[in-house]
Amino acid sequence: MDFGFTEEQELLAHSLEELLQREAPESLLAELDARHEFPYKPWKALAEQGILGLGIPEKYGGTPADIQTMTLVCETLGKHAFPLGIIYSLGMITILDILQFGSEEMKMEVLTGLAQGDPPVALGITEPQAGSDAAALKATADFDGDEVVFNGQKMFCTLAGISKHILLMTRDARIENPYEGISMWLVPTDAPGLRFSQVSKVGWWTVPTYEVFIQNVRVPRKNLVGELNRGWPQLMANFEIERLALSAASVGAAEGAYEEAAAYANQRVQFGQPIGAFQAVQHKIVDMAVKIENMRNYIYKIAWMMDHHMPVRHEHAMCKLYVAQAAFEVTDDAMQLLGGLGYTTENRVQRHWRDVRLMRIGGGTDEIMYNIAGPQLLKRARK
């Protein structure tokens, strides 16, 4: 069983780390976070290095890459520049949906734009009354000649206000089964009738989230992505890889927090010794390292399974569940280890702590992950 990365993957990770040191040093990340500013320049630098094009076919300006490689990229981004890891992961689902279900025209426009540094396409699913119960969404799409007219309201639509497009999910209320009445549309964010209101969050400050008000927004019919009323299965197809990517970025963030904590333990002297000499601190360090090891093994196992076209229906949910919880615990322990300093904005641990906490909610809550895995596990246990 070869747990190693390929030489190409190692070289890529090293090259990416150097890029991030040049383009996204901690001082810049801290400044952008304090100003709640999207990291346009570092994101563009990633595009110029071909990082954003990974997994996109060459004809759209991309580079073929397997899922394990993309997982490594997410982990590396998460460790050195967590916001970039998040943005990268958020883009995963929309790239794949367009790639798999979009028209050639859409692919050309969206994918080449992304490979050149556009912010990813925003995902418009969640609504005020439809969170975990996503199928309860109510946004409508009505045909009018050559056009479609949308009405509704989306909530927690990350990046919508700065992206060029939203991948909008609508529901045909006449069809009783929601899973057979949802459609997927590509909507340009400059379409008249769209209004964005930014949501103030505890973390993810450089990755803006919006409430989107949709009032008689019109697009040509051809903006349908895939097939009418097939939106739900289309969407579900790529949630797994999105969750894996978000998990990988979170593992990276946990590693970053751990490094700060371990360095501090070696350096901070109290009662005449570095605090790393005290058992309580050592035990914490070991617990954190074990969690990181587990998280890393889990994400790469899932990536490996996906590269080998093995189903990961409940496996990916279990992975995301574990990582969301363990990664936050690691950042929390790191903050504890840093003591007072950990609670100040001088150190990046607090940023990782705030940002990673969302992983138990966003991309599918812990509770939904339990819901996905639970029945599957029991089904398997039946004789």
Add this chain to the structure above:
Amino acid sequence: MADNRDIWVFSEKTGLLGELIAGARGLAGHTGGSVVALVLGPREEAGEAVARGADKALWLGQPAPGVLVEDYVPTLLGLIKHLQPYALLIGATKRGQAVAGRLAARLDVTVLTDVLRFQFDGEALQAEHLIFGGGALRVDQPLAAPVLATVAAGTFEPLAVDGSRQGDITGCEFVAPEWRVTQLERKIRPPVSVDLAAARRVVCAGRGLAKREHLALIEELAQVLGAEVACSRPLAEGLDWLPRERYIGISGAHVKPELYLGVGVSGQVQHTIGMSGSRVVVAINKDAHAPIFAQADYGVVGDLYAVVPALIRAIRARKDKGSL
């Protein structure tokens, strides 16, 4: 080994040539040979070389316009092959490195570069120089003749000019080189604003400084201490906040002041090797684990933006008290 025990010296820079002559005298004392200066320039400089301690001078003449120092390699090669000196010390300027390397290739020897110290172990010559970015001192013994070495400015102290010294000055024919490059232009740099090597006190800015504007704080501290402003390499070469002459490091200025005060300097060996001879080393850095603290007499662990203004005030207060 050559029968000739003479030590030759060459540098296109007069000051450096004087230093090499002094160094060569030490070597010649062991080998029992003469110190011979190879002089490029007006004839008076050959006389000055003798006044500075050379026993003889081989005067190469004044380069004609468009003739480079490096074009004298065939001339030097001919002289070496004919007169077979024990060693040739070459001043370690860029041109000096080029001359040394090209001569070495022709003579099928190697060059002992940036030698800090020569010594003899009986008959065997040994040369010390730094490797690993300043992290290690290597002692080499040349096995082939002649010995070629480059020596940087500041390694040897030149002897005082003694006009009464006598020595043969022989003119040498220029041997035309096989290949020529065309000198199209010489963009002379504005004269160096500071000679850090001569500074008695130095305040050095490091990467801990967040913005170029903050150099004003460093300048104020330097002013109140009567010190020159210096920096670590990244501030001069990467960021261009300060001119090249002001950076201290293995490939930059070497200083030996009575006070070196590093502000936001981490203390990497490539930098500290340039100031390790300072009498008193002080460091201000917010990272208690910065390597500079192990190389400092006094270290303040703290935010330079708070400590430096406070230090400026504290020093001023003492000065005012002292002048009452």
Add this chain to the structure above:
Amino acid sequence: MDVIVCAKLAPDPEDIQVKSDGSISLENAEWVIGSFDLQAIEAAVRLAEATAGKVTVLTAGPHQVNNSKLKKDLLSRGPHALVMVVDEALASADTALTAAVLAGAIRKMGGADVALFGEGSADLYFQQTGLQVGERLGWPTLNAVSRIEPQENSLLIERNLEEEIEVLQVPLPAAISVTVDITTPRLPTMMEILKAGQKPVTVWTLADLGLEGQAAAKIATLSVRAPQQVARKRILIEDAPEEAAQTLAAYLSKEGLV
């Protein structure tokens, strides 16, 4: 213009460990491309791109350099091919031997229009190799080059000297040692990394160059030790800024500096 760029693979000097007896160990050092050579490689690639030419990387060293990942690292930075001279005699080669080997390899490769070198090796930094190789080849050879512009059958270069910038026209073929200022090395993209493993690699020994047994050393290295550290007081002041400044000022006063 076809370019051969020489790069040195050696243990990373940042990884040196000083043992308690003052001796130096590189046992745990990772072998890497010399940091100054990255600029030379980039300069070579840009020169070739500007003149529709090819770039071959040339390196020489002991068995550790014949490493798959290092080869891909070199080839992921833009060159078309790699030539390596691998021989244990090169583990402790002086510049004269290194230069003889590289010159021999360049001749066996059929020469080129330009041979580029970095400022110096990352570990030894003698700043000599390019000059000695060029002279052994009988080519115009210059160092401290901070700018190169290709012309019809020559190079326009700028040399960054202590008191001047010298602008020269150099006939080809030429051996040029460049400074760090010449350019910023590109970071390998995934595409380049993937292609690296498929580029041609040639491996020669000293015997292939007819240089076996000619490695008579020109110098003997007697010792490599950590430089003597001046004993420092190492007094650490960790008070709040105001108090710390006062304490420091008092020390400076005691030292006769204030």
